[in-house]
Amino acid sequence: MFGLFKKFKDGFAKTVSAISDKTRGLFSGRKIDASSLETLEEALYTADFGVETTEEVLAEIKAAYKKDKELRGQQAAAIGAEVLKRVLAGAEGKLEKSPGANPTVIAMIGVNGSGKTTTSAKLGWRLKQDGKTIILAACDTFRAAAVEQLKTWGQRLDLEVIASHTGGDAAAVAFDAWQAAKARGRDYLIVDTAGRLHTKSNLMEELAKIRRVLQKNDPTAPQHRWLVVDGSLGSNSIEQAKAFHQSFGLTGLVVTKLDGTSRGGALVGIYRQLKIPIYFLGLGEKAEDLQPFSIDSYVKAVFGLDE
Amino acid sequence: MFESLTDKLGSALRNLRGVGKLTEENMAETLQEVRTALLAADVHFKVSREFVERVQTQCVGQEVLKSVTPGQQVVKIINDELVRLLGEGSTALSAARPLKILMVGLHGSGKTTSTAKLGKLLKKRGYRPFVAACDIYRPAAIDQLEILAKQEDLGFYADRTSQDVTAIGAAALAAAQAAGCDAILFDTAGRLQIDQELIEEVKRLHARIQPDEVLLVADGALGQEAVNVAKAFHEALSLTGLVLTKLDGDARGGAALSMKSITGVPIKFVGTGEKTEDFDTFYPDRLASRILGMGDVVSLVEKAQENIDQKEAEKMAEKLRKADFNLEDFLSQLQQVKKMGSMQSIIGMMPGMSGVKLDDNAEKQMGRTEAIIKSMTNQERRKPEILNGNRRQRIAAGAGVKIVDVNQLLKQFQQMQKMMKMMKGGGAKKMMRQMEAMKGKGGFPGM
Numbered sequence: 001m002f003g004l005f006k007k008f009k010d011g012f013a014k015t016v017s018a019i020s021d022k023t024r025g026l027f028s029g030r031k032i033d034a035s036s037l038e039t040l041e042e043a044l045y046t047a048d049f050g051v052e053t054t055e056e057v058l059a060e061i062k063a064a065y066k067k068d069k070e071l072r073g074q075q076a077a078a079i080g081a082e083v084l085k086r087v088l089a090g091a092e093g094k095l096e097k098s099p100g101a102n103p104t105v106i107a108m109i110g111v112n113g114s115g116k117t118t119t120s121a122k123l124g125w126r127l128k129q130d131g132k133t134i135i136l137a138a139c140d141t142f143r144a145a146a147v148e149q150l151k152t153w154g155q156r157l158d159l160e161v162i163a164s165h166t167g168g169d170a171a172a173v174a175f176d177a178w179q180a181a182k183a184r185g186r187d188y189l190i191v192d193t194a195g196r197l198h199t200k201s202n203l204m205e206e207l208a209k210i211r212r213v214l215q216k217n218d219p220t221a222p223q224h225r226w227l228v229v230d231g232s233l234g235s236n237s238i239e240q241a242k243a244f245h246q247s248f249g250l251t252g253l254v255v256t257k258l259d260g261t262s263r264g265g266a267l268v269g270i271y272r273q274l275k276i277p278i279y280f281l282g283l284g285e286k287a288e289d290l291q292p293f294s295i296d297s298y299v300k301a302v303f304g305l306d307e
Numbered sequence: 308m309f310e311s312l313t314d315k316l317g318s319a320l321r322n323l324r325g326v327g328k329l330t331e332e333n334m335a336e337t338l339q340e341v342r343t344a345l346l347a348a349d350v351h352f353k354v355s356r357e358f359v360e361r362v363q364t365q366c367v368g369q370e371v372l373k374s375v376t377p378g379q380q381v382v383k384i385i386n387d388e389l390v391r392l393l394g395e396g397s398t399a400l401s402a403a404r405p406l407k408i409l410m411v412g413l414h415g416s417g418k419t420t421s422t423a424k425l426g427k428l429l430k431k432r433g434y435r436p437f438v439a440a441c442d443i444y445r446p447a448a449i450d451q452l453e454i455l456a457k458q459e460d461l462g463f464y465a466d467r468t469s470q471d472v473t474a475i476g477a478a479a480l481a482a483a484q485a486a487g488c489d490a491i492l493f494d495t496a497g498r499l500q501i502d503q504e505l506i507e508e509v510k511r512l513h514a515r516i517q518p519d520e521v522l523l524v525a526d527g528a529l530g531q532e533a534v535n536v537a538k539a540f541h542e543a544l545s546l547t548g549l550v551l552t553k554l555d556g557d558a559r560g561g562a563a564l565s566m567k568s569i570t571g572v573p574i575k576f577v578g579t580g581e582k583t584e585d586f587d588t589f590y591p592d593r594l595a596s597r598i599l600g601m602g603d604v605v606s607l608v609e610k611a612q613e614n615i616d617q618k619e620a621e622k623m624a625e626k627l628r629k630a631d632f633n634l635e636d637f638l639s640q641l642q643q644v645k646k647m648g649s650m651q652s653i654i655g656m657m658p659g660m661s662g663v664k665l666d667d668n669a670e671k672q673m674g675r676t677e678a679i680i681k682s683m684t685n686q687e688r689r690k691p692e693i694l695n696g697n698r699r700q701r702i703a704a705g706a707g708v709k710i711v712d713v714n715q716l717l718k719q720f721q722q723m724q725k726m727m728k729m730m731k732g733g734g735a736k737k738m739m740r741q742m743e744a745m746k747g748k749g750g751f752p753g754m
Contacts, residue, residue: 045352048530051343112553112581113415113526142581144458145451152446166454197556230415234349234530236558257414260499262532 032071037062040076047263047302048234053272057083077303084299087268092295093252093277098223103135103181103189105214105222109207109248111240112195114230115256115282117146120192121153122290123254123280128159132187137177138163139170139210140194150192157287160186170194170206171213178217191222198243207248226252226279231264241270250274256282259289263302326377329366337381338363348559348598351534354568362388386595393564394591396573401519401547405489406434407480409516410550411509411540412524414497417552419448421524421578422494423455424586425550428576429490430461437462437488439479441472441512442496452494459583462488472496472508476516493518500539513544520547522575525566527551528558537566548575551589555580560597634720635688638680641673678706679716691717 030036040061044054057080064079065071098104106123108116117140124134136159140146147163154161162177174191181189193210196203214221227250229237244250253271258264258281267278278293299305326333338359345355365384371377400406408425410418419442426436438456440463442448449465456463464479476493483491493516498505513521521544523537540546549570551563554577563574574589680688682705687694694702694717703710 042352045346046531048349048532051347111528111556113417115415143451144454145447145449148447148450149445156446197553199556230526230528232413232530232532232536233526233528234558234562235347236349236528236556237530239557240528260413260532261501261535262530266530 030073031069032061032065032073032076036073037065040080044080044265048265048269049263050235050238050265050269053084053087053265053268056087077305081299081303081305084268084302085295087272088295088299090275091271091278092293093279094292095224095279097132097187098220101218101220101223103178103186104224105178105189105191105218106224106226107191107193107210107214107222108226108228108254109193109244110195110228111197111230112143114195114228116140116195116228117149117153117192119228119254119256119280119282119290120190121150121157121159122282122287124154124159124188124190125157125287126290127188128157133185134159134188134190135177135181135184135186136161137174137189137191139173139177139191141166141168141170141173142194146192146194171210174210175213175217178214178221182217198240204243204247211248224251225249226254227276228254228256229267229270231255231258231267231282232260232262233266235266235269237266238269238273241274241276245274245276250276252276253278254280254282254290255293258282259284265302327371329369329371329377329381331363331367334363334366334381341385344599345561345564348561349528349530349533349565350561350598351531351565351569354534354565357568358388358392358564382599386599389564389595389598390591392591393567393574393594395567395571398548398573398575398588400575403519405484405491406520407516407518408490408492408520408522409495409509409513409518409544410493410522410524411495411544412497413499413526413536414445416497416524416526417550417578418442418497418524419451419455419494420583421522421550421552421576421586422452422492423459423461424578424583425522425576426456426461426490426492427459427583428586429492430459434490435462435486435488436490436492437464437479437483437486439463439476439483439491439493440465441475441479441493443470443472443475444496448494448496455583462486473511473515476512480516500536500543506539506543510543521545522548522550523566523572524550524552525562526558527554527560527562527577528556529562531565533562533565534569537570537572541570541572546570546572548573550574550576550578551594552578554578555585560594563594564598632724633689634680634683634691635685637720638677638688641677641680675706675708675712676716679703679708679713682706691720 037058041054041058044057049057060083061071061076061079064075108120110116120136124136127134136150136154138147138150138161140150141164144166147166151161151163153159162173162180164173164176170193177191178189191210191214193207194203196207198204211222225248227241227244229240233240241250241253253267253276255264255267255278264281270276271278280290281293281298283289283291341362342355342359345358346352350358362385365388366381369380371380400408406429410422410425412418422438426438429436438452438461440449440452442452449467453463453465455461462483464475464482466475466478469475472495479493480491493512495509495512496505498509500506523540523546525533525536529536537546537549549563549566549572551560551574554560566572567574574591574594577587577589577594579585579587679702682702683694687698687702699710699713699717703713706713
């Protein structure tokens, strides 16, 4: 557990590690006052928590402050952490093989550049470390060289990739990959799809086709439909999640690129609105930097509370 | 989802009604709403605060013009200030020849795609563009650029064995000059602004190739982080311009204001779609209305002008006037609308509609209507009254729809014709009633 927390902290910590750093001294033993509340507001907004969550955290800390003028920074941080934990209750996704599904299919979807291909490869590697057998399906047949990108990952991490060519039929690749995974008795099939903006209905239709074709093999596939979201995006990631959820019925989230200085606060907004569990966070470029999401570690890292 | 700022300001502005002069007190609530709207559009916290303060100084003390409401006046001031801020600086590229452009940014912001798109745009402007693959990290990034370069017929250089980005850049420069190219674009790897090692690497490349333009490519949906990103890249590389990508989504684009304010570097281009031609010069007024949620009216008007054939439109107007409008005309009108882009993108540009999501149905309906009309003979299109049961059945089979769909279309078409006759006859009141009745029945297909 400590290792995981450290990864979180390191991931978040490259410059301004946590909100607490931004509000230097605010979450210390010092007493809260009006100006420190304003700093806190700024810290919460700049973490992309959004208007709703920011106001909720502030309201609770202000209420506590009203009751107790001696309120210390540490206590305020604890209150903030409690609010965040409450909002995120039930948000931890645990990946398990779906009973009766051979293979269990995970479809990775999202807008362009969110990190689907990289996440697919990293997830494959992680499952392999856990002793599972997997196949990757290169269904991004639109973006130039996306197939080659996944194949290269496959070579680097020694993972099996089923692919056709750029411009080919994505659904056909998914179908073939499922057949291959079935024949070879693999536990998981990870389907990497092309990036698409959620506002393009024709591209959303293509996703539905991949699903229909997979269902010819197994009516319950894909068992997992995960949205890959760039953690440095702001409120629009909520719009993205809503649109993908509506047309594809999301079952999980992966939030990427959290090794920068962004706090990924938008994930809180997404969970708040849609209650879709978060499975993994991308905390770096290496394969092992894809880490399971832990509410406790996330909240502590955000508020700079130590374990 | 997003209410337009004007909607949001509704109640706050109502309190301003009847006010003769804008003061700090009567503006307070309105400005608070403006700040929240900016924050919800992902404008950075500090930038929002400064912006509101500036608007406040401009508003306070102003006499309210007789012709407008105080609310309208405030919105106008906000909009103008936003346009001014976003539009500072020139979108023009350096006049140097050869023109050397360095493309930088975070992972997945769209550097490679934008490099190819900009190459294509420069070609249109009379340059002979050349692209250099300097992303040695992302698997297959080089292949991606090579494919795009081939597709757009741009010069291309890569060295798949080298790990030295500076050397690759220098070699590319020589190759471009040998090939007689006069615009050289360097596509670089995605990097975090806090990754010292990689920032040093791109600084070395910069020092070696001495670019005339350094463009930061940034996702239009970036959050508060945009400020840190722009600032760090600017400090390291002295940016000369910003490129905002993925603006064909529904992001409000507040990050653009943050990055512009923090660096003072002009926004030069925007990426607006998957195709290589979906790349435009930046217009501040359009982005301002988008951030404020006021709709991209100008864009819509321009788009309509570009795509709708003027003559065709006049012919249609004439037909409408004479109430001589058949299914053939209806089909060509449908196709005109389609040319403007998807229904969703058009709706998104209309004020107050930016949050409206069309379900796929409307678009599907339109396609279905088109299919039905296309399954008719020319004679049938011109004289729908000859459509008997047999013909209708054939049409339904041809269009892959049910016969009720054909019947419904014809019925609605008849109603439309009736309305036009009334318009001609001047029976406006009667028409209004008719329209009300139609609304109840779900309106015209695909409209």
